[in-house]
Amino acid sequence: NAGVMQNPRHLVRRRGQEARLRCSPMKGHSHVYWYRQLPEEGLKFMVYLQKENIIDESGMPKERFSAEFPKEGPSILRIQQVVRGDSAAYFCASSRPGLALQLPTGELFFGEGSRLTVL
Amino acid sequence: RKEVEQDPGPFNVPEGATVAFNCTYSNSASQSFFWYRQDCRKEPKLLMSVYSSGNEDGRFTAQLNRASQYISLLIRDSKLSDSATYLCVVNRGWDTGTASKLTFGTGTRLQVTL
Numbered sequence A: 001n002a003g004v005m006q007n008p009r010h011l012v013r014r015r016g017q018e019a020r021l022r023c024s025p026m027k028g029h030s031h032v033y034w035y036r037q038l039p040e041e042g043l044k045f046m047v048y049l050q051k052e053n054i055i056d057e058s059g060m061p062k063e064r065f066s067a068e069f070p071k072e073g074p075s076i077l078r079i080q081q082v083v084r085g086d087s088a089a090y091f092c093a094s095s096r097p098g099l100a101l102q103l104p105t106g107e108l109f110f111g112e113g114s115r116l117t118v119l
Numbered sequence B: 001r002k003e004v005e006q007d008p009g010p011f012n013v014p015e016g017a018t019v020a021f022n023c024t025y026s027n028s029a030s031q032s033f034f035w036y037r038q039d040c041r042k043e044p045k046l047l048m049s050v051y052s053s054g055n056e057d058g059r060f061t062a063q064l065n066r067a068s069q070y071i072s073l074l075i076r077d078s079k080l081s082d083s084a085t086y087l088c089v090v091n092r093g094w095d096t097g098t099a100s101k102l103t104f105g106t107g108t109r110l111q112v113t114l
Helices: none
Strands: A005-007 A010-013 A019-024 A031-037 A043-050 A053-056 A065-068 A075-079 A088-095 A114-118 B004-006 B011-014 B019-025 B032-038 B044-050 B055-057 B060-065 B070-075 B084-091 B102-104 B108-113
Touching (some): A010 A019, A075 A088, B004 B084, B011 B019, B019 B108, B032 B060, B070 B084
Parallel strands (some): A010 A114
Antiparallel strands (some): A088 A114, B004 B019, B032 B084, B084 B108
């Protein structure tokens, strides 16, 4: 029963390069969320996706960041032209399909995270 | 003012002690509340939900005070394995994409010692 799988676990990039982080949700989960955690800071919501749809990207920086969750394959968070400030842990989480509106699902299942270091 | 505020700690307590954490939230329209636990350099995991009537799970008790907009977590008989960062999480919405409305606090670090 595999959990949320993220890769790579660690990624080192030089300024200006691209970073691609991948996330496969738990089996049966169709909702994927990306969060960023900076050192000594809380988890910050970035984007919420379902298959082939971006539902909420209110937490995504306007430039250089993009996310997708194709029909086949993992969700990908892409950071173009990385800068030192992008260095962080990027967590992917998944949840079950939404239930009735009055039943909030606060339970997210997180992957182990991808730690990006920009030199 | 941050949406969710927690004392970062660390709280250093001996094994067997009782320790309590508080968390305040700014949005009075917040609908649901949770405590997550995050071990060092690991992913967060749901510890428990927080209900208006308060709820207990073994040594852990969570309380919600809507009037004062704070939630609390009480840990009795602390174990070494309780050492972790405890994240207060507030849900601002009720729609099916509700997890996208989760706001995480920065966490309170607990260190239980012998």
